[in-house]
Amino acid sequence: MDPRLKQLEKKQKLYSLLKAQHEAEVKELMHYMSVLTTVENNLVRSYLHTLLSDGLRHIEYISRIMADIEGATGSASLTKKGIEESIADERESHDALLKCAEMADDPETAALLKSISVDEEHHMRILEHLSELVESAAAGTTK
Numbered sequence: 368m369d370p371r372l373k374q375l376e377k378k379q380k381l382y383s384l385l386k387a388q389h390e391a392e393v394k395e396l397m398h399y400m401s402v403l404t405t406v407e408n409n410l411v412r413s414y415l416h417t418l419l420s421d422g423l424r425h426i427e428y429i430s431r432i433m434a435d436i437e438g439a440t441g442s443a444s445l446t447k448k449g450i451e452e453s454i455a456d457e458r459e460s461h462d463a464l465l466k467c468a469e470m471a472d473d474p475e476t477a478a479l480l481k482s483i484s485v486d487e488e489h490h491m492r493i494l495e496h497l498s499e500l501v502e503s504a505a506a507g508t509t510k
Contacts, residue, residue, distance in 0.1 A: 399422070
């Protein structure tokens with residue numbers, strides 16, 4: 368068998384395994400997040416937060432390796448258009464959370480939803496700053 372073909376098959380197999388692992392990590396994250404809502408014990412909550420944090424890191428690493436196999440650049444989605452879409456998504460979440468807060472009968476639930484909407488506002492500002500940084504970097508590379 369041609370060594371290049373053998374190498375390509377190996378990369379495809381690795382990519383498939385990584386994709387399956389990526390999906391497993393996402394599934395685990397979803398499970399931990401759903402369990403977290405029902406847990407009162409602070410130690411258990413802390414463990415779940417650790418699992419979530421590690422899972423996010425694992426997804427980041429696996430995604431980076433998959434992108435390398437695909438030949439994509441690490442900042443492929445870090446474009447002005449991509450960031451604008453993320454800002455729009457955050458704005459949509461912010462607005463939806465405020466509507467939910469208005470509909471909530473329980474004042475504690477309404478306050479929590481409003482608090483999350485404030486985080487969404489913060490995320491928009493972070494993304495706007497990130498957009499400026501990406502533009503500056505792009506301007507620096509075209510000089």
